[in-house]
Amino acid sequence: MSLALYNTLTRSREPFVPLDQGRVRMYVCGPTVYGHSHLGHAKSYVSFDVIVRYLRFLGYQVLYVQNITDVGHLSDDADEGEDKIENLSRTRQVHPMQIAEQYTHSYFEDMDALNVIRPDISPRASGHVIEQIEMIRKLINLGFAYEANCSVYFDVQRFAGYGKLSGRRPEELEAGARVDVNPDKRHPGDFALWKRAEKGHIMRWPSPWGEGFPGWHIECSAMAMKYLGESIDIHGGGLENQFPHHECEIAQSEAATGRPFVRYWLHNNMVTVDGRKMGKSLGNFLTLKDAFVRWAPQVVRFFILQSHYRSTLDFSEAALEGAAKGLERLNAARRAVRDRLREAPDQGSPGAVDLEKHRLAFLAAMNDDVNTPQAVAVLFELSREINAAFSSGTPLPAALLREIDALFESLAGTVLGLTLEQAPSGRAGDQPLESRLMDLLIALRGTLRAQKLWPLADMIRNGLSEAGVTLEDGKQGTTWKRTS
RNA sequence: GGCGACGUACCCAAGUGGUAAGGGAGAGGUCUGCAAAACCUUUAUGCGGCGGUUCGAAUCCGCCCGUCGCCUCCA
Missing domain, CATH: 3.40.50.620 (HUPs)
Incomplete structure (x- = not known):
């Protein structure tokens, strides 16, 4: 091949x-x-x-x-x-x-x-x-x-x-x-x-x-x-x-x-x-300068890669929005991998995700006249498989998670030039002042929620939302991310 | 007029002989105080139309319809 x-x-x-x-x-x-x-x-x-x-x-x-x-x-x-x-x-x-x-x-x-x-x-x-x-x-x-x-x-x-x-x-x-x-x-x-x-x-x-x-x-x-x-x-x-x-x-x-x-x-x-x-x-x-006001450059890049270079690509706001959401899906998958890596066990069944299959499918797509839409599809399939493994409940071993992370870095990052999950996001333990303030707000809101003081809790969430920060309540606590 | 492409679901878009990738949107579900996000399931017996070749065609051939590009500058 x-x-x-x-x-x-x-x-x-x-x-x-x-x-x-x-x-x-x-x-x-x-x-x-x-x-x-x-x-x-x-x-x-x-x-x-x-x-x-x-x-x-x-x-x-x-x-x-x-x-x-x-x-x-x-x-x-x-x-x-x-x-x-x-x-x-x-x-x-x-x-x-x-x-x-x-x-x-x-x-x-x-x-x-x-x-x-x-x-x-x-x-x-x-x-x-x-x-x-x-x-x-x-x-x-x-x-x-x-x-x-x-x-x-x-x-x-x-x-x-x-x-x-x-x-x-x-x-x-x-x-x-x-x-x-x-x-x-x-x-x-x-x-x-x-x-x-x-x-x-x-x-x-x-x-x-x-x-x-x-x-x-x-x-x-x-x-x-x-x-x-x-x-x-x-x-x-x-x-x-x-x-x-x-x-x-x-x-x-x-x-x-x-x-x-x-x-x-x-x-x-x-x-x-x-x-x-x-x-x-x-x-x-x-112009790109105008486009970047509305969509992150990464989104524009991703949008382009979702069609073949020899095909025409039809621009519309809806198509760009779709690309933005799709990219976020890949981001979320990688974010999940990195989040889990922090508490991953050293041992476990490494065969839970067949990385080699996806790697080969990705390369086959690229070898076929640089079929980036097909290659991107492989990334989505990989993401889905990882997510399925996560939701099955069995924790994946750290070694496998690191391999998955490296695969994303190599295929999406090095080859396609997509820098997945660069936007600041975080959970407790991150260094910058911004993160520490966020930790404080999240902890405060957590206390209010525990006391069922919903209006006050929502006030924090809504206020942060207006400031461009989205809070997400998950099973493993609340996380935040910038919504640009 | 000459040359060359393309027409795949609501939208974007892969697929050049073996029984329709992927994303978005929609629907249902899990989770949740609510929400958002995430995840799971689902969505074209059909690939512009009509013929033909073939065991088998979105894929090959012919005709027709439609759209676009180049022939002047444009990535």
């Missing part, structure tokens, strides 16, 4: 075998930093985060590169549009790099909150203009690109493999009604590698073809190859970037090196709202 991934290039599920044994070179298209990240970004980067985490869990040494696009991404057609970031900088009267920096910070802030492990390298496009120029020059020398009117275009007709990822041929593009006529291009499908900077354009660099800036597609090829080599194992990105972005990446990279650029192309699907894509252009997006 080993990891299989769905490769867009071959449109099939393939066993994952990296180029070098034990090492994985992985590149994922990062954000264009001209706005706060939204739920769609979260789905993409959480999905790839889990893939990276799982590869590392399997023992691979992963080098994970994810770019930050801070120049060259045009707001419209690749010939007419303006640079998105420069656009915004004009409106706000600040330097484009200030815009890029602001939203780069914002991006990492959100990803940190989602417990997304940072990439090993986060190269900025503007910091790699030299590499991009070098690559463009090479493409011209090899006859795959041509200069026209101080801009440089890739000649799609010269590259035989153009279309192998998306299934689209240059001939078909020509038939499309929406390809703009650009007299500089030899073929309507040719794409810009370097753009001439018009008067007033702030982001500009000197080049052999005059002052200008790099096209959008070239950055990923140049940076991926700089840090990962000419052939990489995994390239990830959003489904909507399959064409033209990734198709162009393949063309320019393979034309330049003559070698296969990417072995496994992975594409994640998008978040929808009422069945429609969540996107900036549609204006139906929810």
Whole structure:
């Protein structure tokens, strides 16, 4: 049993075998930093985060590169549009790099909150203009690109493999009604590698073809190859970037090196709202900062993991609420394990819960093209079995409880990035002042309850509830937790 | 118009030939002063429709209906 991934290039599920044994070179298209990240970004980067985490869990040494696009991404057609970031900088009267920096910070802030492990390298496009120029020059020398009117275009007709990822041929593009006529291009499908900077354009660099800036597609090829080599194992990105972005990446990279650029192309699907894509252009997006006001980042992460990365995920308040409750169920299970651990006997029947069965089921799900919803289902099944064992009355031995706890930590924590039961909660014996005050209130209420002074007892419970603390009366005494 | 997906219960969502995972909601129950939480049980003879292949189909094939994505920027 080993990891299989769905490769867009071959449109099939393939066993994952990296180029070098034990090492994985992985590149994922990062954000264009001209706005706060939204739920769609979260789905993409959480999905790839889990893939990276799982590869590392399997023992691979992963080098994970994810770019930050801070120049060259045009707001419209690749010939007419303006640079998105420069656009915004004009409106706000600040330097484009200030815009890029602001939203780069914002991006990492959100990803940190989602417990997304940072990439090993986060190269900025503007910091790699030299590499991009070098690559463009090479493409011209090899006859795959041509200069026209101080801009440089890739000649799609010269590259035989153009279309192998998306299934689209240059001939078909020509038939499309929406390809703009650009007299500089030899073929309507040719794409810009370097753009001439018009008067007033702030982001500009000197080049052999005059002052200008790099096209959008070239950055990923140049940076991926700089840090990962000419052939990489995994390239990830959003489904909507399959064409033209990734198709162009393949063309320019393979034309330049003559070698296969990417072995496994992975594409994640998008978040929808009422069945429609969540996107900036549609204006139906929810930024993560807004989402986090309502739902904890962990809940958002969990919500994402409950669907497959290649499936669309439909957003709704009800769906998020459902995820929040489900996550709490897993939390409760682990909390119960830890609570019992305090008074667990050293001896007992260790065979009460078959951990190995669940561990293997979890791995089987993950090996099957990173089926996180299935893996999450295994966690629920594990939880149910543990709870059943608890309610049967027979105390589980400490060694088994520690094993269960470790299994949660490993599968839910290390692999899925879910930090179960981090919210402060407690029973007698905890250290901080908050806990000691809670102990006092609980003891006071306990006395009132013993005297059947219900109104006074409820006054404490209701007051704490308003302060964001929930009391729960259980068999083994009263516990409290924050309700956020 | 071209290319490509998808349609599974009230909602979200797994499942690519062997007789429908999981979560939420709903219902019943245990516990409780009440409550909350937790736990247990339960909830699709059915997988958009109609045909076909097969011993057997949500899964494969064909047609139809519906929704969406890409072809212009988007994770």
